[in-house]
Amino acid sequence: MKQMSLFDEPTAVLPVTYYPEFLSKQEADELYQHCQELQWQQNQIRMLGKTMPVPRLECIYGDEGCDYLYSKSVLLKPLPWTGTLAKLRDSITAATGYSFRIVIGNQYRTGTDSIGWHADKESSMGIAPAMPSATSRTNASISLGSVRKFQIKPIGGKPTDFWLEHGSLLVMHPGCQATHLHQVPKTNKVVGTRINLTFRPHVGGKR
Ligand SMILES: O=C(O)CCC(=O)C(=O)O
């Protein structure tokens, strides 16, 4: 007789930590207001020989010279840290032990704004060595505004869904970008604006 075991369907252990209430409601509301004043841009991306608008708005702040190139076509040049973003960076470092040199903002205006399956593997974020160091390609992201589904999966495996709430923090630990992919899929549901601030390391720029 086949016996059911609690261990038939092992729960995936994901290389992420989710803090649903990293910011209080008031802190998250104030930060959302601050984000309205950031310099959002509509960038263009080159994919499969075509140039098209990135399906979200973006902004970048950080240390001087920490330019960020992704998908071999979108070059983001950081503006100097605002006081609010620098304070938030320091509080995430205090909570996680990870250090960051840039923050990239993503603004999803409607359900058609999205980011497809990818890993954040740009060489500017450092190379993940066999024994990952505390800074290699780690990122930590704050979510604000409307809740959107965030999915993460081992390469070739099944996705796990997270609903990233207003004021939450999601940390992707060292090694995550080598083994897993993540995305924020499009949705047909009517959703308001969501802002995501992703803090990242950078190996270049001025110290
Ligand atoms: O919006 C998010 O939660 C994820 C953004 C992201 O994956 C990225 O900027 O690389």
Ligand SMILES: [Fe+2]
């Ligand atoms: Fe990402």
